[in-house]
Amino acid sequence: xxxxxxxxxxxxxxxxxxxxxxxxxxxxxxxxxxxxxxxxxxxxxxxxxxxxxxxxxxxxxxxxxxxxxxxxxxxxxxxxxxxxxxxxxxxxxxxxxxxxxxxxxxxxxxxxxxxxxxxxxxxxxxxxxxxxxxxxxxxxxxxxxxxxxxxxxxxxxxxxxxxxxxxxxxxxxxxxxxxxxxxxxxxxxxxxxxxxxxxxxxxxxxxxxxxxxxxxxxxxxxxxxxxxxxxxxxxxxxxxxxxxxxxxxxxxxxxxxxxxxxxxxxxxxxxxxxxxxxxxxxxxxxxxxxxxxxxxxxxxxxxxxxxxxxxxxxxxxxxxxxxxxxxxxxxxxxxxxxxxxxxxxxxxxxxxxxxxxxxxxxxxxxxxxxxxxxxxxxxxxxxxxxxxxxxxxxxxxxxxxxxxxxxxxxxxxxxxxxxxxxxxxxxxxxxxxxxxxxxxxxxxxxxxxxxxxxxxxxxxxxxxxxxxxxxxxxxxxxxxxxxxxxxxxxxxxxxxxxxxxxxxxxxxxxxxxxxxxxxxxxxxxxxxxxxxxxxxxxxxxxxxxxxxxxxxxxxxxxxxxxxxxxxxxxxxxxxxxxxxxxxxxxxxxxxxxxxxxxxxxxxxxxxxxxxxxxxxxxxxxxxxxxxxxxxxxxxxxxxxxxxxxxxxxxxxxxxxxxxxxxxxxxxxxxxxxxxxxxxxxxxxxxxxxxxxxxxxxxxxxxxxxxxxxxxxxxxxxxxxxxxxxxxxxxxxxxxx
Numbered sequence: 001x002x003x004x005x006x007x008x009x010x011x012x013x014x015x016x017x018x019x020x021x022x023x024x025x026x027x028x029x030x031x032x033x034x035x036x037x038x039x040x041x042x043x044x045x046x047x048x049x050x051x052x053x054x055x056x057x058x059x060x061x062x063x064x065x066x067x068x069x070x071x072x073x074x075x076x077x078x079x080x081x082x083x084x085x086x087x088x089x090x091x092x093x094x095x096x097x098x099x100x101x102x103x104x105x106x107x108x109x110x111x112x113x114x115x116x117x118x119x120x121x122x123x124x125x126x127x128x129x130x131x132x133x134x135x136x137x138x139x140x141x142x143x144x145x146x147x148x149x150x151x152x153x154x155x156x157x158x159x160x161x162x163x164x165x166x167x168x169x170x171x172x173x174x175x176x177x178x179x180x181x182x183x184x185x186x187x188x189x190x191x192x193x194x195x196x197x198x199x200x201x202x203x204x205x206x207x208x209x210x211x212x213x214x215x216x217x218x219x220x221x222x223x224x225x226x227x228x229x230x231x232x233x234x235x236x237x238x239x240x241x242x243x244x245x246x247x248x249x250x251x252x253x254x255x256x257x258x259x260x261x262x263x264x265x266x267x268x269x270x271x272x273x274x275x276x277x278x279x280x281x282x283x284x285x286x287x288x289x290x291x292x293x294x295x296x297x298x299x300x301x302x303x304x305x306x307x308x309x310x311x312x313x314x315x316x317x318x319x320x321x322x323x324x325x326x327x328x329x330x331x332x333x334x335x336x337x338x339x340x341x342x343x344x345x346x347x348x349x350x351x352x353x354x355x356x357x358x359x360x361x362x363x364x365x366x367x368x369x370x371x372x373x374x375x376x377x378x379x380x381x382x383x384x385x386x387x388x389x390x391x392x393x394x395x396x397x398x399x400x401x402x403x404x405x406x407x408x409x410x411x412x413x414x415x416x417x418x419x420x421x422x423x424x425x426x427x428x429x430x431x432x433x434x435x436x437x438x439x440x441x442x443x444x445x446x447x448x449x450x451x452x453x454x455x456x457x458x459x460x461x462x463x464x465x466x467x468x469x470x471x472x473x474x475x476x477x478x479x480x481x482x483x484x485x486x487x488x489x490x491x492x493x494x495x496x497x498x499x500x501x502x503x504x505x506x507x508x509x510x511x512x513x514x515x516x517x518x519x520x521x522x523x524x525x526x527x528x529x530x531x532x533x534x535x536x537x538x539x540x541x542x543x544x545x546x547x548x549x550x551x552x553x554x555x556x557x558x559x560x561x562x563x564x565x566x567x568x569x570x571x572x573x574x575x576x577x578x579x580x581x582x583x584x585x586x587x588x589x590x591x592x593x594x595x596x597x598x599x600x601x602x603x604x605x606x607x608x609x610x611x612x613x614x615x616x617x618x619x620x621x622x623x624x625x626x627x628x629x630x631x632x633x634x635x636x637x638x639x640x641x642x643x644x645x646x647x648x649x650x651x652x653x654x655x656x657x658x659x660x661x662x663x664x665x666x667x668x669x670x671x672x673x674x675x676x677x678x679x680x681x682x683x684x685x686x687x688x689x690x691x692x693x694x695x696x697x698x699x700x701x702x703x704x705x706x707x708x709x710x711x712x713x714x715x716x717x718x719x720x721x722x723x724x725x726x727x728x729x730x731x732x733x734x735x736x
Contacts, residue, residue, distance in 0.1 A: 049096065050133045053104040063132070066094035066114050074119045081112030081129075088112065088132065096132075104134040105170045136172035141231030142180055142221040143168050151240040154209040156202050158346035159428050162191065165198040167221035167233055181226025185234065187217025192430075195226065195409055200237065205346055209241040210278045226408070229466065247278040249286035249305075264311050270297070273307040281305065340425040341366040341376055341416040348414075348429045350396065354404040355438055361396040364389065364429060366416035374418040385412050387431060396429070404433040405468045435470040437523030442466050443531040448498060449549060450513070451540035455503045460486075460535070464495045465519050467527075474522030480530055483515055498535075505537050507550050513537065 049064040066077050076092040079085070087100045088110070110132045116125035150163035171177035182198040184191065190207065193200050200217065217237050224230030251273065258271045277284040281304075288299040288307035300308045343366045350362040368374045378394045380387065387410060388399045394414070402410070410431040417424035448461035465475045477488050477496035489497045498515075513535040520528040538546035710721035 049130065050135050051098055051102055053102050053134050053137055054139050055098075055101065057099060057101050060089065060097040060099045062095055063098055064096050066090065066096065068094075068116050068125050070124050071116060075116055075124055076119075078115045078117060079112050080115075082107075082110040083132075084112055090114075102134050104136050104172065105140065107134065108172075109133050136175055136177050138171055138177040138223060138231065140170040140177075140223075142223055142233040143170075144219075144221065144233055144235040148219075148235060148237040149240075150200070150237065151242050152202060152207065153244055154207045154241050155205060155244060155246060156207060158202055158205045160202045162200045162202065162239055163237065165193070165200060165219050165235065165237060167198070167235075169223050169231075171223065176224050176227075178223065179225045180221045180223055181230075183220050183222070183226070185218040185220050187215055187237075187239075190215060191217055191239070193219060194411070200239075203347070207241050209243050210247065213241050215239045215241070227468070243280040243283055245279055245283035245285065247283075249275045249277040249284060252276050258309060260311070266311050268311050269300075270309040270311060272302055273299075273309060275306050277305075336371060338423060339369050340423045341418060342369050343416065343425065343427040345427070348427065349432065350429070351432050351434050352398065352402055353434045354402045354436055356398075357401060358398045361387070361398065361431070364394040364396065364414045364416075364427065366394070366425065366427070368418055368422075374422055376416050377419050379415050379417070380412055381415060382412050386410065387412065387429075389414060402431075402433045404435045404470065405439060408433050408470075437469050437521065437525060437527055439468040440527045440529040441473065441475060441519040441521045442529065443517055443519060443533070445533070447536065448533060449536040449538045449546055450500065450505050451538055451544055451546065452505055452507065453503075453540060454500055454505065454544075456500055458500045458503075459497045460500060461498045462491075462495050463488075463498065463517065463533075465521075467521050469521070469523065476520045476522065478518045478520075480516035480518045485513060486515055486535070488515075488517065507537055507539055507548065509537065 051063055055061070066079075071077075071094065077090050077094045079088065079090045079096075087098065087102070089097045089099060091097075111129065112132065113127045113129045115123060115127055118124050144165075144167045148163055148165050152160065152162050165182065167180055167182075169178045169180060173179070180198075181195050182193050183195070184193050184200075188203075190203050191200050192203050198219070198221070200219075215238075217239065218234055219237060220232055220234045222230045222232045252275070256271075256273060260270050264270070273288070275284075275286050275288070277286065284305045286301070286305060286307070288301070290297055290299055296311070298310045300310050302308050343364070348362065348364055352358055352361055364378060366376050366378075368376065376394075377391050378389050379391060380389050386398060386400050386402055388397050389395065390397070394416075410433070412429055412431075413426045414429055415424055415426050442465060444464045444466050445461065448463075450458075450460050454460065463477060465473070465477075467473045467475075473494065475494040477490060479486075479488050483501075485501055487499050487501055489499050491497060515533050515535065517531050517533050518528060519531070520526050536549045538549035540546045707721065707724045710717050710724065713721070
C-alpha cells in the first residue's frame with residue numbers, strides 16, 4: 001500500500017458517505033451428514049460521495065465510483081433509489097455521474113443502493129445501501145418573515161429589553177452560511193442590539209416621551225457570521241415610547257379674574273381653571289385647593305381633570321367658628337434602608353486590541369449609597385468569559401487573547417456585592433475588539449484553463465482574494481517564480497488577470513502547467529500567502545467554451561507551517577502501521593523441535609515451489625548445531641510453527657473445502673510460509689483420519705530400507721549416513 005492510499009484509507013473513518021453494512025451468513029449444502037456454516041465476506045469498497053449544490057450541469061460530471069473486488073470485465077453495476085438513473089447515473093465500471101443541478105434546501109441527501117451483476121445478469125455482489133450528501137453553499141440571503149413593532153416606557157433603565165428581532169436563512173444552520181449576525185444601521189444612538197440573538201435594548205435611561213414619542217430603528221441581518229462577504233437583509237422596527245406620570249400639572253396663567261352674580265346658588269360652577277400637564281390624560285392627576293381655605297368657594301375636578309371653581313356658601317353661623325384648627329405642622333422623618341451598590345456608569349464600554357494580553361483594560365467602580373458605606377467586591381458571573389476582573393479594585397484584564405475574527409464584541413455583566421453578605425447589583429460591560437492585520441489573504445478563483453487556439457495576450461482568467469480581517473484590503477498579485485508561459489497583470493481593483501505570453505498549447509503535450517501566485521493584502525504589517533494554481537489545457541470552440549480538457553493537478557493552497565504537522569502525522573501513522581503490514585519472521589527455537597521436525601527441515605529445504613520465501617521458513621543452522629555438538633539449545637523466541645495459522649477443523653469429507661480455504665489464505669498473505677511445506681503436513685497429520693502424510697517418522701523404525709551402505713561411501717556421506725542410517729553401534733546415544 002502506498003502512502004497516499006494508506007492516507008485515504010485512514011480518512012475513510014470520517015467520510016460523509018453513510019453505509020448500512022451487514023454481515024451475511026451463507027449456509028452451503030451439507031456434505032454427507034454435517035452442515036457447515038461459512039461467513040460471507042463483503043467485497044464492497046467505497047469512495048466519498050458528495051455533491052455541491054447549484055453546480056452547473058452543462059454536461060454530466062463525475063462524483064465517485066462504486067468498487068468491489070469482485071468486479072471485472074464481465075460485470076456491471078446497477079443502482080436504485082432516490083434519483084437513481086435520472087439525477088445519478090452509473091456506468092458499467094461503477095463511475096457515478098450527476099446530470100442535474102441540485103438544491104440542498106430542497107433535498108439534502110439521497111438514499112440509494114447498489115448491486116453487481118455478471119454478463120448473464122446473475123447477482124455477483126448483494127445489495128449495499130449508501131447516501132449521497134448535497135453540500136451547502138451560501139446561495140440564500142437572510143429573510144425577515146414578519147414586521148416588528150414594540151413599545152418601551154419612558155425613563156426605562158439602560159439595558160431594558162425592547163424586542164427580539166429574528167431573521168431566517170435557508171442555508172445549512174450548522175455552517176457559517178446559515179449563521180446570522182445582527183447590527184443596527186439606524187437608531188444606534190438610543191438602542192443596542194445583541195449581535196447573536198437580535199435582542200434590542202435601551203442604550204441610556206433618558207428616553208422622554210414628551211421629547212420624542214417614537215423611534216424607527218433599522219436592523220440588518222447578515223449571514224457568514226456578519227462577514228462582509230455574507231448576504232444581508234434589513235427591516236425597520238417602530239418603537240413607541242409610552243407615558244409615565246413624570247410631569248406636574250401647572251396653571252396656564254399666574255392670575256385669574258372671574259365674575260359671579262350675587263344670587264348664584266350654592267354648588268353652581270363659576271368658571272374652569274385650565275391646568276396644563278404634558279403627560280397623557282391617564283397620568284394627569286392634579287389636586288387643586290384654595291389657599292387659604294374659603295368658606296365661600298371650593299374647587300372640584302372637571303372631566304378633563306381641570307379645576308372648576310364652585311360656589312360653596314356655608315350655612316351661617318358655623319358651629320365651631322371660635323376654635324377651628326385650620327393649620328397643622330407636619331414633620332417627615334426619612335428612615336435609612338439598605339440599598340444596592342450603585343455603579344458610576346449605567347454601562348461600560350472599552351476597546352481591546354486583538355491577539356495581545358492586556359493587564360489594564362479599564363476599571364468598573366461601584367459604591368454603597370448607604371451611610372454604612374460597605375466595601376464592594378467585584379466578580380464576573382460567566383466562567384468562560386475571556387475577561388477577568390480584580391475583585392478589590394474592579395480593574396478588567398484579559399484572561400486569554402481575543403480574536404476579532406471569532407468574536408468582534410464581548411458583552412458580559414459585572415456583579416458588585418457588599419461585603420461580607422450584603423446586597424448586590426449588576427452592570428453591563430461591552431468590550432469592542434480592535435482588529436489588527438493577522439490573517440493571510442486567500443486566493444479566490446474557480447478554475448483557470450488555456451485553450452489550444454489561444455493566442456499571446458489572451459486573458460485566460462481573473463483572480464481575486466479574500467481576507468478575514470476587517471480593514472479594507474489592497475490586494476496585490478505577483479508570480480513567485482518567473483514563468484515563460486504566463487504573466488500576472490494587476491487591474492488595480494483588488495483583482496489581476498492571468499495573461500498568456502504565447503500560444504501553441506496542445507492536449508497532446510504531457511506537461512502540467514502550474515504557477516505560484518503570491519498575494520499581499522497591503523495591511524500594517526502586510527500579510528502575504530503563496531498559492532499553487534494549476535492551469536488545464538483544453539480544446540475549445542470559437543467562443544472559448546472548452547469541450548475537452550486534460551486533467552490538471554489539484555490546487556494546493558497549503559503553507560509550509562500547515563504541511564509540517566501533516567507530514568509528522570503521516571510519519572507517525574506509517575511507523576505505527578508498518579509492523580502490522582510487514583510482520584517479522586523469527587526462527588524456531590530448537591527447544592521446541594523434535595527429531596522428526598529436524599528431518600522435515602532437511603527434506604523440505606529441497607522441495608520445489610517455495611521460491612525465495614523458503615529462506616524465511618527453514619534454518620540450516622539447526623542441522624549444523626545438531627551435527628557439531630548435539631545441542632538442541634538456541635536463542636529463545638517464538639517457534640516458527642507457532643506462527644503458522646492452523647486451518648479450521650474440518651469434518652470428514654470436507655477436503656475440498658479445506659483446500660479452498662488454504663488457497664485463499666495463501667493468495668492474500670504474501671508473507672506467509674509457502675503452502676507446499678511440511679509445516680502444513682505436521683498440522684494436518686494429527687487431525688486427519690489418514691494420519692501423517694510424512695514418511696520421515698518411520699525412517700528409523702518402520703522402514704524396510706537399509707541405509708547402512710551409506711557408511712561405505714566415504715567421509716563425504718558420513719553426515720547423511722548418521723541421519724538416515726546406522727553407524728554400526730545399535731546402542732549408541734546419538735541424537736538420531
